[in-house]
Amino acid sequence: MNYDVIISGSGLIGLITAIGLSNDSVSVAVIEKNSLPRAVDDNRAFAISQGSKKILEKLGIWRLLEGETEPILDICILDGDSPFTVHYDHKMVGEEPMGYVIKSAIIWNAINKNFLHKLNIYSPRSYKTISCDEGYMEVTLDNDQKLISSLFICAEGKNSRLPELFSIPMIKFDYKQNSMVFNVKHELHHQNLAVERFFPGGPFAILPMKGGYTSSIVWTEKCEISKMLMSLSEEEFVIELKKRFGSYLGEIELEGERRFYPLSFSFARKLHKSRILLIGDAAHSIHPVAGQGLNLGMRDVESVIRQITAAKSSGIDVGSNYLLKKISYERYFDNFTMALATDGLNRIFSNRILCAQVLRNLGLMVVENSDFLKKSFVRHAMGFI
Secondary structure, three states, X not given: OEEEEEEEOOOHHHHHHHHHHHHOOOOEEEEOOOOOOOOOOOOOEEEEEHHHHHHHHHOOOHHHOHHHOEEEOEXXXXXOOOOOEEEEEHHHOOOOOOEEEEEHHHHHHHHHHHOHHHOEEEOOOOEEEEEEOOOOEEEEXXXXXXXXXXXXXXXXXXXXXXXXXXXXXXXXXXXXXXXXXXXXXXXXXXXXXXXXXXXXXXXXXXXXXXXXXXXXXXXXXXXXXXXXXXXXXXXXXXXXXXXXXOOOOOOEEEEEEEEEEEEEEEEEOOOEEOOEEEOHHHOEEOOOHHHOHHHHHHHHHHHHHHHHHHHHXXXXXXOOHHHHHHHHHHHHHHHHHHHHHHHHHXXXXXXXXXXXXXXXHHHHHHHHOOHHHXXXXXXHHOOOO
């Protein structure tokens, strides 16, 4: 079978890219090693920036989600028990919210019900070989079926083996931290306030969820501590949680399961080679501090769809070195600065060194008293770069 583009990986980034390209008459095949539709049984939530919302609107996805989202109107940053804080108000840059919180399952259900049947999906299938000729890619699947395309997009996530297969240089290391993810019910209304509190073990994020009396928690800790916390009974866990959560939302209780995810860093020094392009976590798996991983991937999606559809309409080879260089040039600086910023934030705030603490407090004080800096950070968090 011949296609314009083959996408390997059917996570959110891979499928949204396929939906966007298909909408613009680009023929796409999606290869996925697991069965689809994907059954989503976790209670994770995503923070969707205003920029990502606009991308989803263009693709016809946002209208299916809008009724299930909760706007983020304010963000508060705290350094442990320090009196220095930074407060961001969305009205500093306009009337629109800074972002939205939505359950992972809501997004997956919308895609499964409304878009999956429109895509050319090879699942459960994996590739045995990928060969690149001068003018095309040939992919042989594990059932010996052959697919041919002009471009191969890797959206397989941070554990993809494709960069190694094609000698694409990567920077990788382990954070030796885990993120514990769960939801809580609370006595008082969250007032659409998102909180990021930094402790020596890692950041502790509270994201406001639909309804006003539930929040999503992303609690990052060093591996050994997180494993100990996950082994506690629900009652013991809540006692430890309250020490970090504070009392501003009144009494709290767990809602649903606790899950934890190991954290590691992965960054591609090159985004393309031959007719292969890396996007999403396959290109940049960053620290979850500030919740920008999915939004960074969404900016990859926007660039890929815009550049490839324009190239096809102009008769340009969508897998040409010229086009892949153009996409890489457009995305690399944003990827690099966000990876550097999130890694730096985690390193600066996740320690007990006195000198670092003094610098953190000074930095928070400077930002809180600078409208220019606050507006710049708000615009960046909203995805307007």
